[in-house]
Amino acid sequence: MAHHDDDEFAEYFAAKRDSVRRTAYLLCGDWHRADDLAQTAFVSLHRRWRKIRDRAAVDAYLRKTLVRAAIDESRRPWRREQHTDDLPEPRGVSDPYGTDALADRVSVRADLLAGLAKVPAKQRAVLVLRYFEGLDVSSTARALRCSEGNVKSQTARGLANLRTALGEEVDAHG
Known part of the structure; x- marks a missing residue:
């Protein structure tokens, strides 16, 4: 790659x-996996950087690569984790801002x-995008x-699943 391209x-x-x-985090729900997905997308983009003629299409290419990586990663057997709704409460943590709004x-x-x-994963990708x-x-x-x-x-199925997961109505026009 030429110095200018770098x-x-x-x-x-x-x-x-x-x-x-941030988008990767919304797709997978884990900051460490989000870092991996973002890295995967940027590495893929870097490999093709010199071949991309339309620089206006770079964002779309990167977004597509990121979403595909997230969907592919979710299909891997070791990613079928069991999530729990019960998280341990942190000890001695006070509200540093002193507001209930936060x-x-x-x-x-x-x-x-x-x-x-x-x-x-696919429905989540559609909702995030x-x-x-x-x-x-x-x-x-x-x-x-x-x-x-x-x-x-x-989108319709994803919103329905999100409503079910949240147990409440979700605004579909946001």
Whole structure:
């Protein structure tokens, strides 16, 4: 890879690393696995960096690679873990900000992440791309290499599974 290409890739990596890692976390629910997925996506992108002519398509390529890596990883036998709803309470932890609002936000976020973890991988990928990444149906279909109808049905099923996991209504128009 030419020096200019290395510099260009390094700039892109620095600009996108945190957002790709957050998206990976939403896809898998574990920061360590999210780091691995983000690394896998960036390594794949780096291998093809010189061949990419349309730099506007880099984000879509990276997103597609990340989602595929997450789905592939979820299919591996050692990833079929048993999750527990009972987490040990930390001892002596006080609210450093002195507000109940922060605790409520953390609680809602934790519930949402736990609910997402119970949704099948492809449905979770569709929900993350649609509602976190803000992609429309056609962009999500391109990222997952499936039909728009499949995205719509996976979205409906994913929201239904998320509702079941959360035990409450989820706003499908967010």
